[in-house]
Amino acid sequence: xxxxxxxxxxxxxxxxxxxxxxxxxxxxxxxxxxxxxxxxxxxxxxxxxxxxxxxxxxxxxxxxxxxxxxxxxxxxxxxxxxxxxxxxxxxxxxxxxxxxxxxxxxxxxxxxxxxxxxxxxxxxxxxxxxxxxxxxxxxxxxxxxxxxxxxxxxxxxxxxxxxxxxxxxxxxxxxxxxxxxxxxxxxxxxxxxxxxxxxxxxxxxxxxxxxxxxxxxxxxxxxxxxxxxxxxxxxxxxxxxxxxxxxxxxxxxxxxxxxxxxxxxxxxxxxxxxxxxxxxxxxxxxxxxxxxxxxxxxxxxxxxxxxxxxxxxxxxxxxxxxxxxxxxxxxxxxxxxxxxxxxxxxxxxxxxxxxxxxxxxxxxxxxxxxxxxxxxxxxxxxxxxxxxxxxxxxxxxxxxxxxxxxxxxxxxxxxxxxxxxxxxxxxxxxxxxxxxxxxxxxxxxxxxxxxxxxxxxxxxxxxxxxxxxxxxxxxxxxxxxxxxxxxxxxxxxxxxxxxxxxxxxxxxxxxxxxxxxxxxxxxxxxxxxxxxxxxxxxxxxxxxxxxxxxxxxxxxxxxxxxxxxxxxxxxxxxxxxxxxxxxxxxxxxxxxxxxxxxxxxxxxxxxx
Amino acid sequence: xxxxxxxxxxxxxxxxxxxxxxxxxxxxxxxxxxxxxxxxxxxxxxxxxxxxxxxxxxxxxxxxxxxxxxxxxxxxxxxxxxxxxxxxxxxxxxxxxxxxxxxxxxxxxxxxxxxxxxxxxxxxxxxxxxxxxxxxxxxxxxxxxxxxxxxxxxxxxxxxxxxxxxxxxxxxxxxxxxxxxxxxxxxxxxxxxxxxxxxxxxxxxxxxxxxxxxxxxxxxxxxxxxxxxxxxxx
Numbered sequence: 001x002x003x004x005x006x007x008x009x010x011x012x013x014x015x016x017x018x019x020x021x022x023x024x025x026x027x028x029x030x031x032x033x034x035x036x037x038x039x040x041x042x043x044x045x046x047x048x049x050x051x052x053x054x055x056x057x058x059x060x061x062x063x064x065x066x067x068x069x070x071x072x073x074x075x076x077x078x079x080x081x082x083x084x085x086x087x088x089x090x091x092x093x094x095x096x097x098x099x100x101x102x103x104x105x106x107x108x109x110x111x112x113x114x115x116x117x118x119x120x121x122x123x124x125x126x127x128x129x130x131x132x133x134x135x136x137x138x139x140x141x142x143x144x145x146x147x148x149x150x151x152x153x154x155x156x157x158x159x160x161x162x163x164x165x166x167x168x169x170x171x172x173x174x175x176x177x178x179x180x181x182x183x184x185x186x187x188x189x190x191x192x193x194x195x196x197x198x199x200x201x202x203x204x205x206x207x208x209x210x211x212x213x214x215x216x217x218x219x220x221x222x223x224x225x226x227x228x229x230x231x232x233x234x235x236x237x238x239x240x241x242x243x244x245x246x247x248x249x250x251x252x253x254x255x256x257x258x259x260x261x262x263x264x265x266x267x268x269x270x271x272x273x274x275x276x277x278x279x280x281x282x283x284x285x286x287x288x289x290x291x292x293x294x295x296x297x298x299x300x301x302x303x304x305x306x307x308x309x310x311x312x313x314x315x316x317x318x319x320x321x322x323x324x325x326x327x328x329x330x331x332x333x334x335x336x337x338x339x340x341x342x343x344x345x346x347x348x349x350x351x352x353x354x355x356x357x358x359x360x361x362x363x364x365x366x367x368x369x370x371x372x373x374x375x376x377x378x379x380x381x382x383x384x385x386x387x388x389x390x391x392x393x394x395x396x397x398x399x400x401x402x403x404x405x406x407x408x409x410x411x412x413x414x415x416x417x418x419x420x421x422x423x424x425x426x427x428x429x430x431x432x433x434x435x436x437x438x439x440x441x442x443x444x445x446x447x448x449x450x451x452x453x454x455x456x457x458x459x460x461x462x463x464x465x466x467x468x469x470x471x472x473x474x475x476x477x478x479x480x481x482x483x484x485x486x487x488x489x490x491x492x493x494x495x496x497x498x499x500x501x502x503x504x505x506x507x508x509x510x511x512x513x514x515x516x517x518x519x520x521x522x523x524x525x526x527x528x529x530x531x532x533x534x535x536x537x538x539x540x541x542x543x544x545x546x547x548x549x550x551x552x553x554x555x556x557x558x559x560x561x562x563x564x565x566x567x568x569x570x571x572x573x574x575x576x577x578x579x580x581x582x583x584x585x586x587x588x589x590x591x592x593x594x595x596x597x598x599x600x601x602x603x604x605x606x607x608x
Numbered sequence: 609x610x611x612x613x614x615x616x617x618x619x620x621x622x623x624x625x626x627x628x629x630x631x632x633x634x635x636x637x638x639x640x641x642x643x644x645x646x647x648x649x650x651x652x653x654x655x656x657x658x659x660x661x662x663x664x665x666x667x668x669x670x671x672x673x674x675x676x677x678x679x680x681x682x683x684x685x686x687x688x689x690x691x692x693x694x695x696x697x698x699x700x701x702x703x704x705x706x707x708x709x710x711x712x713x714x715x716x717x718x719x720x721x722x723x724x725x726x727x728x729x730x731x732x733x734x735x736x737x738x739x740x741x742x743x744x745x746x747x748x749x750x751x752x753x754x755x756x757x758x759x760x761x762x763x764x765x766x767x768x769x770x771x772x773x774x775x776x777x778x779x780x781x782x783x784x785x786x787x788x789x790x791x792x793x794x795x796x797x798x799x800x801x802x803x804x805x806x807x808x809x810x811x812x813x814x815x816x817x818x819x820x821x822x823x824x825x826x827x828x829x830x831x832x833x834x835x836x837x838x839x840x841x842x
Contacts, residue, residue, distance in 0.1 A: 029653045032677055040703075043678030054672065101777055429774040429784060495774040496755070497786070499765055 062301035066115050075112035075297040077123050081209040081218045083296055084125060085271060087113065088225045089320060090295035091133055093288035096326040097318045099140065099364055105303035106315050108137055109163050112297045117167055124183075125222065128176035132229050135170035139236045140364055147367035149426045161306040174233065181226045184208070188219035217270040221290075224263035231257035235334065239368055243381035247338040254335045258328070264290070265324055288317045326362075333365035337372060342380055346388050346417070349373065349380075353424040354487070363427070370425035374418065385414035393476060399469045406469060409448055413477070416441050420484070432491040435484055442481040449474040475524035482517035486510065504583045511576035518569045525562060643693045645729055647736060650680055650687035658696040659689065666719045679703050679716055685740055686713070688733045690720070697721045700733040704746055713741035715751035718760075731763055738767070742792055749790045754783050764788050 027033070035042075052058040063069040079087065091111055098107035113120050113130050120127045144150055187208060208218050234253040238246030271291040289295055300314065318326065336359065340352060356369065375381035379388045389410055390400060399406055416438070423434040449470060489510050492498050498506055650659075660676055679701045680687050690698035698720035704713040715737070720730045741749055752775065753760040761771075769788040778785035 032681060038674075038678070040678060043672075043674045046672045046674040048672050101782060427776045429776040433773055497771040497774060499770065502770065 063299055064302075066112065066302050069112055069299050069302050070116075070119075074299060077120060077126070079123065079126065079296070081222065082271070082291065082293075084123075085218070085221050085225070086289045086291055086293050086295040087111075087126070087297055088129055088222075089289035089291075089323075090298060090317070091129070092327070093318050093320060093323040094298075095133070095137065096323045097315070098137075099330075099362065100318070100326070101363075102315050103157060104137075104141075104163055104165070105161060105306045106300050107317065108133070109303055110298050110300045112299060112302065115164065115302070117164075124176070124180050125226075128173065128180045129226070129229060131167070131170055131173035132177050132233050134165070134167055135173050136229075136233050136236055138166050138170065139240065141165065143236075143240070143371060144364060144367045147370045147425070149367060149370055149422065150363060163303070163306065174230065177226060177230050177233075181223065181230070184219055184223050184226065188216065188223060191216040191219060217267070220263065221267040221271060224260045224267060228257055228260035228264060231260060235331075239334065239338070239372075242375045244340070244342045244372060247340075247342075251335060251338045254331050254338065258331050261324065261328055261331070268320070288320050288323065290320055292320075330362060330365060333359055333361040334368065336361075337365065337369050340372070342382075344380075346379065346385075346392050350421070350424070350483075353421070357424070357428060357431075360428075366425045366427070370422060373421055373425070377418070379421075385418050386410050389413055389417065393469075393472060395469050395472070396465050399465050403466055403469070406466070406473070409445075409473060412448060413445060413473075416445055417480075420480075428491055428494055432488060432495060435488045435491070439481070439484060439488075442477065442484055446474065446477045446481060449477050472524065475520050478520040479517055479524075482513050482520065485513045486517070489513065504580055507576040507579045507583075511573050511580070514569050514573040514576065518566065518573065521562075521566060521569070645697075645724075645727075645732075646691040647732060648689050648691065650684045650689065655689065655696075656680065659687070659699045659701070662696055662699050662721070663701075663717055663719050666721065667717065676701070686737055688736055690724075690729050690733060692724060697724045698729045698733055700730075700737055702737055702741070704741055704744065710747045711745055713738070713744075713746040713749040715749065725759075731767070734763065734767065738790070747792060747794065749792075751788050752778060752785045753788055754779055754785055756783060761786070761788075764790075 047054045049055050050058055063072065063074065069075065091108070091114070094107040094110060098104055109115060111130075113126060114134060117127070117130045117134060120130055191212075207215055208222065209215065231253045235250050235257060238250035238253065240246065268290040271289075287294060336356060344352065353369070353373070361369075373380060378384050393410070395406065395410075400410075419438060419441070423431055423438065426434065489506055492506065656673075656676060659680070660671075660673065663671065663676075683703045686700075686702035686704065688700045689696050699717070700715070700719075701717040702713060702715045704711065706712075715734065718730060718734065720733075738749055749769075750772075751764070751769075753764065755761075755774070767790065769790045771786040772789040773787040775785040775787060777783070
């Protein structure tokens, strides 16, 4: 028995090597011994133990644990100012990398300082920065998890895997940050004042580092980073307030953040001074710090054991340029959300979201938007969707109160619309797939809007209103369905899904959808001008209008907008037809070659 | 495949259309350059080391031997190899099975060594495999390919695959992937297309809805339903 392998409580170890090799020799070519559950998943996730390519624990280089790293001095608390700036920069780069979908353990928490923030207390600047970073990351993570648009996207994992993502007293990070900011600001003023002018008392102006000539530059560098960190934290807290209450304040801080980002950008020249310029390496490939030096205190492998049991992979942290670009874009995308007027109606909101997606916003921005739109399950956190829809439908009060079918329809419509809004906030690839799937729901809703009515109320005044309501509801659903199909088709262009031979088919579908939408729009208009009173006007007047008695609503603003949208649909439709004709002509002229594919024909392509 | 990466199996994206068709017709049994390319179907485990070595060398994902065994043991007739002067220079590993309500073939790994790329070898391997799948009764064939892998996209595009879906950040390097799909012709589809109000599927037919010569609601609903059924199946 091998003395090197200790026996456990209920276990004895036996050496089975010779047994296994003789059994192996018994197997003939092609025979395989496997457990009952040997299917694709098991086959794919099987790892060969002790193969460093597969077994994450077998990596022979690097520190094995956090404690080991600390003891070896990988994360000193005493840092020079240049080193501190590098740490700040690298943390920002890690955050950007993390938000782009990489594991927390390999990005933000590859920072040894963040793995134990309390330890950094002696270094006030480091401590304040770390605490605020952790608090910010926690807020971002929570927001994304709540919005729940990341699940199947596989671009963000919210689980913490035991990492210290939250800490005691993180909410006080602002106070710490303000304190150190004040100190550095004072130091900066002192520098600028110059030695010859004011008298400086020795206690309150301790230089950040040794070289007086560089002091001002470093003060600037530290200060703008602190202020950026603070502004970011503020933005996160204000945007978290429901019903858009914090949006105005958030915008102010976004402006601050953007300007500090500019300052950070301009500090690069100062910080990288003296670094050997590498003309071969493009600026993008240079490191993840402004100075270009590698930051101290980071180790990607220390959390190895916290990662999922997949083969080990190294990820590359974003370059400094990309980090700055990421935050700039994020701030601008967040600003756009903040500009959303909280008074918008449902259709305008849908339009806003559609336009917003053209900016290609990243996950956090989209999560923030979705949380704003559907906070607490209500539109903009205020109205339940059913109420918002009633306003859109313009359904008479009498019908709404008395007709069960209309009520049921409205509830159903609210559910489907909420789903649509949520889908509109996901990334475009996922969005297209989901849009395709919810078409069934919209089709069902369309059917539901045409349910046959109870004969007994026909002919009555309520009956008339019910029938007209039904037509309006049908028209609304039909238009929305057209919108969904149209979005589905258009996304295919954005996602580059269509090949040349499919264009004709796509434009044909698109044309049909546009003309359907037009048809419903026109139908709806021709029915609503013999006025159905809106619930508000009924209350005011206290009496109901009969049948087709005309109360012409003020025409001008509505008419202008209506005619505009009609013309636009017509134009789009004509464009599609134009494309179809052009493609046909090019094909007939053999300028475009459609190959014969040996396995299927155009028919199959159409079906897909 | 969750983590398969595909290299440029065929750098033929820029080749002239006519040229490609002719190459396919000749079945590339006399490959460009010296020596014939021999295509064989998988026979037994003695060939497994060659396949593993080739795939390990060309693709960056580490696969355990179990992965290979899973595919090749269960579907040996879907595994093909290309030999040149006795050496294995290309291989293809696939599977097929029931997926929801379709019988679907899936291309898992495709590799051709660098020196022999651009000769249509990969296309030939894939073509043979698809034929086997079709004859075995598959309704369709799918695979994933990285959006930047122009060679693979061209290869499959030429064979009639379309880009059915885009998968966001599918690969660990953050790149998106396309799900490529090839649908085989089925006899009963001709009937299916006549549903929904007698629409002809001729793409060049001008359709003017303003004539209101059909019931839009009915058509829209049917179209919406059939649209979504097709999408659900993809």
